[in-house]
Amino acid sequence: MIQSISSGLTLVNLDSSLRYMITGAVLLLAVVIDSLSRRSRRAAGRA
Numbered sequence: 001m002i003q004s005i006s007s008g009l010t011l012v013n014l015d016s017s018l019r020y021m022i023t024g025a026v027l028l029l030a031v032v033i034d035s036l037s038r039r040s041r042r043a044a045g046r047a
Helices: 001-013 014-044
Strands: none
Touching: 001 014
């Protein structure tokens, strides 16, 4: 997943620092979504 994000951002010719920031933001968003879904499953008693 990280490689496909990096390749896509390279294809649109973005600066390397901007590519790292976007990749980090996508990873952070994935962690937040996973954490929230685990919390909601635990609260519903399905964990």
